[in-house]
Amino acid sequence: MKNALPLLLFAFTLATATAKPNIILVMADDQGWGDVGYNGHPFVKTEAMDAMAADGFVFDRFYAAAPVCSPTRASVLTGRHPIRGKVPSYGNYLRPQEQTLAETLKSAGYVTGIFGKLHIGSGQPDTDCNPTGMGFDEWVIGLNFFDNDPYLSRNGVMEHRKGKGSVLLMDDAISFLEKNRGGDKPLFMVVWFPSPHDPHAEVPDGPSLYDDKPHAGYYREITLIDQQLARLRAKLRDMKLAENTILWYTSDNGGLVEESSGGREKKGTVYEGGLRVPSIVEWPARKLKGRNFVTATSSDIYPTLLKMAEVELLVPHPLDGIDLSAVIAGSKKERDAGIGFWHNFGKGDLTRSDQILKALWEKQQSGAPLPHDPERLRKDVDAFPQHPEDSAKGHAAWNDWPWKLHRINGDIYELYNLIDDPMEKTDLSKNTAHQERLEKMKQELDAWMRSVIRSLNGKDYK
Numbered sequence: 001m002k003n004a005l006p007l008l009l010f011a012f013t014l015a016t017a018t019a020k021p022n023i024i025l026v027m028a029d030d031q032g033w034g035d036v037g038y039n040g041h042p043f044v045k046t047e048a049m050d051a052m053a054a055d056g057f058v059f060d061r062f063y064a065a066a067p068v069c070s071p072t073r074a075s076v077l078t079g080r081h082p083i084r085g086k087v088p089s090y091g092n093y094l095r096p097q098e099q100t101l102a103e104t105l106k107s108a109g110y111v112t113g114i115f116g117k118l119h120i121g122s123g124q125p126d127t128d129c130n131p132t133g134m135g136f137d138e139w140v141i142g143l144n145f146f147d148n149d150p151y152l153s154r155n156g157v158m159e160h161r162k163g164k165g166s167v168l169l170m171d172d173a174i175s176f177l178e179k180n181r182g183g184d185k186p187l188f189m190v191v192w193f194p195s196p197h198d199p200h201a202e203v204p205d206g207p208s209l210y211d212d213k214p215h216a217g218y219y220r221e222i223t224l225i226d227q228q229l230a231r232l233r234a235k236l237r238d239m240k241l242a243e244n245t246i247l248w249y250t251s252d253n254g255g256l257v258e259e260s261s262g263g264r265e266k267k268g269t270v271y272e273g274g275l276r277v278p279s280i281v282e283w284p285a286r287k288l289k290g291r292n293f294v295t296a297t298s299s300d301i302y303p304t305l306l307k308m309a310e311v312e313l314l315v316p317h318p319l320d321g322i323d324l325s326a327v328i329a330g331s332k333k334e335r336d337a338g339i340g341f342w343h344n345f346g347k348g349d350l351t352r353s354d355q356i357l358k359a360l361w362e363k364q365q366s367g368a369p370l371p372h373d374p375e376r377l378r379k380d381v382d383a384f385p386q387h388p389e390d391s392a393k394g395h396a397a398w399n400d401w402p403w404k405l406h407r408i409n410g411d412i413y414e415l416y417n418l419i420d421d422p423m424e425k426t427d428l429s430k431n432t433a434h435q436e437r438l439e440k441m442k443q444e445l446d447a448w449m450r451s452v453i454r455s456l457n458g459k460d461y462k
Contacts, residue, residue, distance in 0.1 A: 019186065019244060020108070020109070020110070020186040020309055020310070020311075021186065021244045021245060021246050021283065021285070021308065021309055022186050022187040022188070022189075022241055022244060022245040022246070023105070023110075023186070023187070023188045023189070023245070023246045023248075023305055023309065024187075024188075024189045024190075024191065024232070024236075024245060024246070024247045024248070025076065025189070025190045025191070025248050025301065026191045026192075026193070026229060026232070026247065026248065026249045026250075027073070027076070027190075027191070027192045027193065027249075027250055027251060027252055028193050028195065028196065028222070028225055028249075028250075028251040028252070028278075029069060029117055029145055029192070029193055029194055029195060029196065029197040029251070029252055030069075030196055030197050030198075030251065030252070030253060030254075030255060030256055030267055031196060031222060031225075031251035031255055031277065031278060032251070032254050032255020032256070032257065032260055032261040032262060032266065032267075032273065032276070032277065032278075033062075033254070033255070033260075033261060033262030033263075033276040033277055033278055034255070034259075034260030034261060034262050035196075035218075035219070035222055035255045035257065035260050035278070036049050036050070036053075036222075036278050037049065037050045038050045038053040038054070038058070039262075039278065041260060043210065043213060043219070044210075044219045044222055044223065045209065045223045045226065046222065046223065046226045047226060047230065048226045048227070048229040048230035048233060049226055049229065049249065049278065049280065051230075051233075052229070052233070052247070052249060052280045052282050053280050053291075055282055055284075056247075056280050056281055056282030056283070056288050056289070057280070057281045057282070057288040057289060057290055057291075057292070057328050058279070058280050058290070058291040058292070059279035059280075059281075059292060059294070059296045060291055060292060060293045061276065061293050061294070061295050061296070061401075062250060062276070062277055062278070062279030062295075062296045062297070062298075063275040063276055063277070063295065063296070063297045063298070063339065063341075063399070064250075064251065064252055064253045064254070064275050064276075064277050064297070064298050065081060065082055065297055065298045065299050065320075065341070066082055066089075066253065066275075066341070066342075066343055067253045067254055067267055067268050067269055067270060067274030067275055067343055068089060068090045068252075068253055068267065068268060068343070068348070069090055069117075069119055069197075069252045069253060070082070070087055070089065070090045070091055070092055070119045070120050070348075071083070071087045071088065071089065071090075071092075072252040072253055072298050073087075073118075073119060073120050073192065073252060074087040074094045074098075074120050075297070075298045075299045075320075075321070076101070076190075076298050076299075076301050076302070077094065077098075077100040077101050077102065077120075077134065077302070078094070078098045078099070078100060078101070078299075078302065078319075079101070079299050079300075079301070079302030079303055079315070079319040079320065079321040080098070080299060080317070080318075080319055080320050080321070080455070081299065081320045081340060081342065081452055083342055083345055083346070083452050083455075083456055084098075084317075084320075084452055084455035084456060084460070085097075085098040085455075086380075086381065086456060087120055088342075088343075088345045088346030088347075089343075089344070089345075089346055089347060089348035089349075090119065090144075090348035090349070090350075090351070091119065091144070091348050091349030091350060091351040092120070092346070092348070092349055092379070093120060093121050093122070093129050093378065093379040093380070093381050094120040094121055094129070094134070094381075095381045096128040096129060096133055096134075096381060097460075097461045098317075099315050099316060099317070100134045100135045101135075101188075101301075101302045101305065101306075102114070102131075102134055102135030102136050102188060102190070103134065103135030104135075104302075104306065104311065104313075104314070104315070105135075105188045105306075105309075105311065106135045106137070106188075108309075108311045108312075109185050109186065110185060110186050110187065110188040111137055111180045111183065111185045111186070111187050111188070112135055112136045112137050112138075112187075112188045112189070113136060113137060113138040113139060113173070113176040113180075113187075113188070113189045113190070114131050114134075114136045114138075114139045114141060114189070114190040114191075114192070115139065115140050115141070115169045115170075115172045115173045115176065115189070115190070115191050115192070116141065116142070116169040116190075116191055116192035116193055116194060117141070117142050117144060117145055117146070117192045117193065117194045117353075118131065118139075118141040118142065118143060118192070119143060119144050119145075119351060121133070121134065122143075122376055122377055122378075123141055123142075123143055123152075123153030123156070123158075123356075123357060123360070124153070124156055124360065124370060124371050124376070124377055125155070125156030125157075125370070126156070126370075126371070126377075127371075127377040127378060129377065129378050129379070129381060130153075130156065132155070132156075136190075138155065138176055139153075139154070139155055140152050140153070140154045140155075140159075140169065140172040141153055142165070142194060142353040142354075142357070143351050143353040143356055143357065144194075144351040144352070144353040145194040145195075145197040145353065146165045146194045146353050146354060147164075147165050147194065147199070147201035147202055148163070148164055148165060148201050148202060149161065149162050149163065150165045150168070150194075150353070150354060150357075151353070151354050151357035151358045151360075151361055152168070152357065153357060153360070157364070158357055158360045158361035158364050159361070160358070160361055164202045164203075164224070165194050165195075165202060166193050166194060166195045166202055166221070166224050166225060166228055167224075167228060169191065169192075169193065169194075169228075170191070170228040170231055170232060173189060173191045173232065174231070174232070174235050176189060177189070177235065177236070177239060177241065178239070181239050181241060186309075187241075187245075191232070192252075193225050193228070195221035195222070195224060195225055196218050196219075196221035196222050196225065196256070197221075198217075198218070198256070199217075200217030200218055200220065200221050201217075202220070202221050202224050203220050203221075203224065204220055204221075204223040204224040204226075204227050205224075205227060209223060214257075215256070215257050218256055218257065229249065232247075233247070242284055243284045243285050244283075244284075244285045245283070245284075246281065246282070246283045246305065246308060246309070247281070247282040247283070248279070248280070248281050248282075248301065248305075249278065249279070249280045249282075250277055250278060250279040250280075250298065251277035251278055252277075252298075253267050253268075253274065253275070253277065254266050254267045254268075254269075254272075254273050254274040254275055254276060254277060255267060255273075255277075258273055261273030261274070261276065262276040263275075263276050263422060263423060263424065264423050264424040264425070268343075269343075269395075270341050270342075270343050270395045270396070270397045270406065271406075271424050272418070272422065272423075272424060274343075275341065279296065281328055283308070286329070288328060288329070289330075290330055292327055292328075292330075292333075294324070294327045294332075294333065294334060294335050295335050295339060295399060295401045296324055296327070296335070297320075297321065297339050298321075299319065299320045299321030300321040300322055300323075300324050301321065302319065302321050303319060303321050303322060303323040304321070304322075304323050304324045304325050304328070306323075307323045307325040308325045308328070316460070316461075316462070317455065317460035317461070318451070318455075318460065320339075320340065322335070322336060322337055335401065338398050338399060338400040338444060338448075339398070339399040340396065340397070340398055340399075340445065340448040340449070340452070341396060341397040341398075341399070342394060342395070342396040342397075342449065342452065343394055343395050343396075344393070344394035344395050345391070345393050345394040349379070356373070356376070359373075384457065384458045386457050387453050387456060387457060388453070389450045389453050389454065390450065390453075391449075391453050392407065392409065392410030392411075392449060393409060393410070394409065395407075395408050395409070396408075396445060396449055397445075398441055398444055398445035398448065399418075400441060400444070401418065402417050402418045402419040402420075403415065403416070403417060403418070403437065403441065404416050404418055404424070405429075405438070405441040405442065405445055407442075407445055407449075413429045413438070413442065414427045414429055415427060415428045415429040415431075415434060415437075415438055415441070416428065
C-alpha cells in the first residue's frame, strides 16, 4: 500500500492535465479601455481587474467588433462580424442559423449557462431565438440592460427579483457553478453585466465613492462590477475550479467618457475610442502572463477558446475571428489578418427589458397564455431581404496594424497610422506617399464588405 499515494497523485495530475478547461466569459456593458486602474485611470477602483491583469494575460489593443452592444455580443457567440448574422445594431436578434460557441462547446461535452444581459434574442420559451436555441442549458437573462429590482427570465419563466441587478446575476452564475462543479462535464458560462450602462442606478458596497468626481455614477458601476468579479474569482478558488478555468474579461464597446476611451471619441463610433476595450485572460494552469500589443477583436474569442480547450473547430460558415492562442501563450507576436468594422449599416431596435418582461411576468402570474407580443419571439430572423453586394451604407473601417482605413457612406476615405497618430487626427488619405497603401487597403476593405453582404443575404446557409 505504500505506493498507493504516489499512484493516486500521478492519476490526479494526469486527469488535471488532460481535463477540458472550464470557460467563463465576463463582459461589461460600456466600459472603455482606460476605465480600469491597470490602464492608469486616476481614481476608479478596479482591484479585481487589476489583480487579473497582474496574474494573467492582457490584450492592450483589443477591439469590440462594434461600437454598440448587441453586435459585439453576437460576434462573441459566432466568431463572425455581426452583420453576417443580421445583428447590425442594438436590439437585433441573432439568426438561429448561426452556429454559436455555446452550441459547439455543448456538442463537445460542456454544460452551458448564460446570466445577465442578452440583447440578441428572446427571453420567452418555445422559440429558437432564446438562449436555449443558442445552445445554453441554463439561463437567467434580461433582454437589455437592467438595474435594481429587475424583471428577468429564467429559462422562460419570468421573475421579479429584488436587489442590484449586477449582484443578482453573479448570484445566479455562482449557483450555476455550485450546481455543476461536481459533475463529469466541463463548464461554459457567460456572464454579461448590465453595467456600467446608464442611468447608473446601481452602487457598489461600502461608502459612497467618487462624489466629487465627474461621471461618478458611471465609475461607481464599474467598481460594482469589479466587486462582483472579485466574488467570482474567490468562489472559483474556494471551489477548487480556478486552476483549470479560462476566465476572460472584456467589454462590449468603448466607454462613455471620451477622455479615458483610449482613442478618438467614445461609444457609438468606429474611431478608436468607440471600439477599444479592456481584455484580460486568466488561466492559472497555463500560467498566462504578460501584456501584448497584437491587435485582437471579440470575434477572435470563439476560435481562440476552441484551440485553447482542444475542441475541433467545425463551423459551417466562414469566421472573421482567428485563433490567437499562440499570442496568449507568448509564442507569437503579430496578427496574420486585418480586422474589419462596420457600423450604421442597419437600424437598432429599442428594447425596454423591464417593461417587456414585467408584462410577461404579469401574464404568467395571472395564468394568461403566452406569448405576449408574438413578433418578439423571432423578430425578423426569417426575412432575407437581398442587399446589393456593393452596399456601403454607414461607417466601415479596416485595421491592418498600424494602419487604419475608414470608409464613410461608401466614398469618403480617411487613413491613419495608429502608432504615429493614436488619436486619428491626421488624415493621410491625400498624402502622395501613401497612395499605394491606400489603394491596397481600399481593395481589402471592399472585398471584406462584399463578403459580409453575401453572408447577410444568406449565402452561408444551406
